[in-house]
Amino acid sequence: MEFTNYKNFWNHKALDALSAMSAVDGSTDEDTLRLTGRFSARQAREALGLGRTDRSFEIGCGVGRIGRELLDDVAHWSGLDISENMLGVARDRLGDDPRVSLHALHGPRLEMLADASMDKGYCVAVFIHMDKEDFALYLREVARVLRPGGLFYFDHWNLAHPVGWRRYEMEMAQALATPPGERKDVARNQFTVPEEARVFCERAGLEVVECLGESAWLQVVARKPGGGSSLAAEQARVAASRPAWTYGPAWTHYFDLIVAAEREGRAPHDLADELVAADGNDLVVSMFRRWIIGNWRRRESWGPVPEALARDPGALDAR
Ligand SMILES: C[S@@+](CC[C@H](N)C(=O)[O-])C[C@H]1O[C@@H](n2cnc3c(N)ncnc32)[C@H](O)[C@@H]1O
The missing domain is CATH 3.40.50.150 (Vaccinia Virus protein VP39)
Known part of the structure; x- marks a missing residue:
């Protein structure tokens, strides 16, 4: 349109x-x-x-x-x-x-x-x-x-x-x-x-x-x-x-991983691994975790959401 x-x-x-x-x-x-x-x-x-x-x-x-x-x-x-x-x-x-x-x-x-x-x-x-x-x-x-x-x-x-x-x-x-x-x-x-x-x-x-x-x-x-x-x-x-x-280095790095995955037409498994390993009480980490989980569910071509990521979406009251 x-x-x-x-x-x-x-x-x-x-x-x-x-x-x-x-x-x-x-x-x-x-x-x-x-x-x-x-x-x-x-x-x-x-x-x-x-x-x-x-x-x-x-x-x-x-x-x-x-x-x-x-x-x-x-x-x-x-x-x-x-x-x-x-x-x-x-x-x-x-x-x-x-x-x-x-x-x-x-x-x-x-x-x-x-x-x-x-x-x-x-x-x-x-x-x-x-x-x-x-x-x-x-x-x-x-x-x-x-x-x-x-x-x-x-x-x-x-x-x-x-x-x-x-x-x-x-x-x-x-x-x-x-x-x-x-x-x-x-x-x-x-x-x-x-x-x-x-x-x-x-x-x-x-x-x-x-x-x-x-x-x-x-x-x-x-x-x-x-x-x-x-x-x-x-x-x-x-x-x-x-x-x-x-924005800080963590935000910039996570965003860069998303851009790379989009450009290469693949799921951002590298980002998922890093987010799972990072502190889910951190606002930037929790924000990216929830954001990527939601988008993963919408993108059939990405396959299922990695289990470890889906299991722990990060704290809602993250600081
Ligand atoms: C990406 S969204 C960001 C919304 C908000 N600032 C935020 O960060 O949640 C872009 C917003 O800008 C509005 N917008 C786009 N072009 C605009 C324009 N020329 N003048 C005023 N608003 C505009 C859109 O309607 C939309 O709500």
Whole structure:
């Protein structure tokens, strides 16, 4: 099926709660989604230094995977998404919480948020699915809606990291298999490099507090100039909290094993063995275990889920 715009693509991905969940991050059940949500929420919380008085927003909130886990950390959370169907699932998951507002987007404009009305915002796994012009336009809107000194955290695929490049080669293979003249998928994965992301921030009127490129994900904390705090103070804060918001070597290694298995068209038995041997009380390990078990069950060509993996999916309250 060919999709002409982001909205119809993502509405189609979110025809029901399970497919919406799977489209946001490959989770196949609510428990896995809660675990991955906690992981991503910790990253956003630590990168932004979220606090109980913060008015916050998320661009491309999907089913509220991250927002749900952040509600107790902020005063208010606005979830914005191009897909009304995603927002419908988010509404069901978040309930009628007075700290939440959900808004449908119709393009790279945040007209529902007033100038300088927000303390902090973030965007995870969304800019990777759009053309660069839209990325730039969203950043310009971020600069408009943040108060002076306000912060924004986002990620993007990082072409400059070897694992990011290997992930990009999957896109190249897909492009090679596309019949000549056929339009590329409107929401396909797109990539950047640290220098380009810096230019996009600066041209939008944002200062780069930190731009981390140590994994397949580029992670950026940007700041609207002005306000009470200084750029140097924010840089010191994010440097101190860095271990809590970077992807880290274990995450990057497990992800690399998944990419290798996908590229070679085989089941990730090597990843399964490593996860079985690793500490199931660790959040990254437990998250990957549950994620891979769910996906293994869906992939007939992978054969049965390895018994040792299925027997011990890892702790739900992993730290
Ligand atoms: C991969 S999901 C990530 C969802 C969420 N950020 C998370 O991490 O769970 C991408 C989300 O971005 C939304 N999206 C895609 N293109 C968008 C656009 N141009 N503007 C706003 N949202 C968009 C999709 O509807 C989807 O909910």
